[in-house]
Structure formats: structure tokens, C-alpha cells
Amino acid sequence: MTPKEIVNEMMRLDAFSRWLGISVDVIEKGRCELSCVISSEMLNGHQIAHGGITYSLSDSALAFASNAHGMKAVSIETSISHLYSVKENDTLRVICEESYRGKSIGIYHVSVFNQDDVLVSRFKGTVHISDNVWG
Numbered sequence: 001m002t003p004k005e006i007v008n009e010m011m012r013l014d015a016f017s018r019w020l021g022i023s024v025d026v027i028e029k030g031r032c033e034l035s036c037v038i039s040s041e042m043l044n045g046h047q048i049a050h051g052g053i054t055y056s057l058s059d060s061a062l063a064f065a066s067n068a069h070g071m072k073a074v075s076i077e078t079s080i081s082h083l084y085s086v087k088e089n090d091t092l093r094v095i096c097e098e099s100y101r102g103k104s105i106g107i108y109h110v111s112v113f114n115q116d117d118v119l120v121s122r123f124k125g126t127v128h129i130s131d132n133v134w135g
Contacts, residue, residue: 003068030098049086058123
């Protein structure tokens with residue numbers, strides 16, 4: 001399967017990513033770019049985006065980029081730093097890039113930017129790469 005076919009299948013099976021309103025703008029082996037508009041349902045009690053939103057967008061980008069190689073991969077460790085608040089109607093651009101890929105482990109870094117190109121979060125994810133192939 002091509003990276004695009006893999007992501008299409010993942011999105012078909014991933015109701016949460018669909019709920020987020022993710023648009024997969026770029027997909028390549030080890031690299032992914034997403035975008036998403038922040039809705040009122042994504043806000044916390046401070047009327048800014050819940051931290052879980054940028055985390056979830058980053059986690060989805062990690063999943064798409066790491067699985068685009070054709071081998072099924074799942075996260076085993078992740079962390080995020082929230083740097084700038086996100087507000088309703090902000091458009092976020094999420095860029096995931098592979099920094100290491102071995103036989104069974106991959107490491108990825110995700111940057112999330114708002115519509116003004118301000119870095120709002122940084123995420124690091126480690127995945128386990130299985131022997132199972134897509135398709």
C-alpha cells in the first residue's frame with residue numbers, strides 16, 4: 001500500500017481523528033503534515049484549547065508518519081510541551097518528522113503551529129514497529 005492508502009485506511013478506522021476534523025495535507029514515509037480548526041467543543045474551562053487537543057493531533061501525526069512505511073507501528077512513549085495557548089477558530093498546522101527509524105523502534109518529533117506561524121507545542125514520540133504489514 002502507498003502512504004496515502006495506509007492513512008486513508010487508518011482514518012476510516014479512527015473515529016477520534018475524524019472527530020478532530022483532521023485534514024491530512026502531506027503524507028510520506030516518516031513525515032506527515034496535518035491541519036485542524038479548533039472548535040468550541042475543544043475548549044477547556046479557561047476558554048483555550050484543552051491540552052489533549054494538541055496532544056491528540058500530534059499523536060495522530062505520529063501514527064500516520066510512522067505507519068506510512070507500510071509496517072504497523074504503535075506508540076510506546078510520548079511527551080509534549082505546551083508553549084502557547086490555542087483559541088477557538090485557530091487553524092493548527094501539525095508537522096511530524098522522523099528522526100530515527102530502526103528495525104523495531106522509531107523516534108519522531110512533532111511541531112504544532114497556529115495560523116500566525118507561532119509554535120504552540122512540541123511533541124516527541126517513540127513507536128514500536130511490528131512485523132505486521134498494512135494491506
